[in-house]
Amino acid sequence: MNIKKKLNSALLKWKNLSLFEKIFLTSFFIYFVVEAVLQFYPFVWVFNNSIKTPDEFNYATNKSLLTTTWAFSNYINVFSEFVIYGNISYFTMLWNSIWQTFLYLFVNLLASMLVAYALAKFRFPGRGLLYGIMIFTQIVPIVGTGAASYKLRYELGMINNPATIWFYWMNGFDYSAFIMFGTFLGISKSYSESAEIDGANEWQILGRVVFPQILPLIIALAVNNFVARWNDYATAQISLNKFPSLAYGLYLFQQNSNWSKSGKVIYYAALLMTALPGVLLYVVFQNLIIKNVSVGGIKG
């Protein structure tokens, strides 16, 4: 019913358009379709090859779009055959990706929320300085500090150390804080003031009054940051190379594989399996992300 209504209204809108607008929109529709094909086809190609048997897959036949074998067992074989460093399996890399992603999300979003909350809702000595730092770190391009940063992490014992790496990730002045700050400014103080009158302390106000109000934004940022962190190979390569994540594992597997027939189909299956969590999360939460994660103007 809803779709029928939408179609009718779209048709009515279309009828009211001028000829120029009809040509304009049709050209864009063609552009969108071509762009969608260019974006999507590579994945169809990889999926098609990921369900071929190693025997069916070879360089002469892998140009065909459709497979005849449907070897979904390749996806199960990933767990036993996708191995790097000789003994690190897909399961281990999956676990590394999970703990690295969730630890990052927890400490980063917590720090961002606390900094944004303090800056948006309280007046205190140093507030202007902290706000300035938040803006400064966003808009001043500093190139090539990777060496100094690595040296510091090395000296602090943070390289390949899951027990300390969380502190490196606890950046409360990044893009997430910037977005949360804007949202906190828009939340009325009256809720916190009423809770205060009812006897709630600051922690209770933050946890029970403020946090539920920005939960949709936190979920949206978590999904957004999940996708970035899940696919981040650089951190694993530089800081946690003894705990390779899936993204880094894919890079190493591709680098070190001698590309036997079986290796290639397993690689394709692993590529798609690694991409799946991010795609599913995005499909489920896309409206929430678009509504909540926005970039406004920078003042200051």
Place this chain on the structure above:
Amino acid sequence: MEVKGDKMKVTYKERKGWHYSKLEKSKFPFVYLIVALPVIQIALFFFYVNLSSFALSFTNSVGEWSLESYKKVINAFVSGEDHLGFSLHELIGKSMIIWVVNHVIGFSISILTSFILTKHMIGSKIFRIIYHIPGIVGGVVFIGVMKEMFSSSGVVVSMLESLGVDLPINIRKYGLLGYEQTAFWCVMAEQLIRSMAGGNMIMAGAYMRIPNEIFESAQLEGCGIVREAFQIAMPCIWPTISTMLIFALCSFFTADCGMYLYSDGTGKFGMTSVGYYLYRFNVALTIASSGDHIYGYVSAFGLFMTLLTLPVVFIGRKLLAKFQENVEF
């Protein structure tokens, strides 16, 4: 505030906004407690790191105080080649091409296309999901997939062959990424497609927040789609556009564009950029005893690039601020 007769004297603290009520003061411990760890983190990993980078830039390959690193950087810029054999002119030129492809062409197109997609296109949700796939699946997966497309057995080479294009032997053997004349431009083609689609996510969100009533009343007054886009929608989301442009200016020399992944970490066949160059050094540092001598050079190079980028960013910000209008809806 002190009152003397009928005159009110505003203290210096009040003028500066440094006067706090008792209630505000009672909340200081809580506020400082919640920001303490993030402040220590930023002090260490931003301010200390930057100061340390500055200090390191004045050291030589054995860590002694010296201007050797800066001499190397300046020589590299003058001669066009650094002491490690990299062509800096090529790296900077390619970074500029990457920036133009991503931000001037790709982002500009996405400003218009995301408006059409959000406000006037049927099936926009499906298009949106498809366009975001490269961003969602991430660099390693997407580049892994694209490398297969450009390989000797991939779709692109097959299509060119079936169109009767006479391909050099190296392309037929190693694919388009294995040939000097095509490798970098294949990456750029992929980047263009990706950036045109990628800008949609943020732009779509900004356009969706403009109330439909604004467009409906414009339509009632006979406003067409093109005027709607350029005279209503784009001015409404100008703060978002200008902020994205500032972020884009900041990434002038840091964008790697997957060159490291495309070239398997080697920068071969011209797949390089300043971002790739710097990342490559970071990787070298992780390999024990192979990277210690480059701390000074990398830091000096980074500082030099920062000095080149800073004026561009500040002039860009000033110019963008001139066109800034506060739009409320």
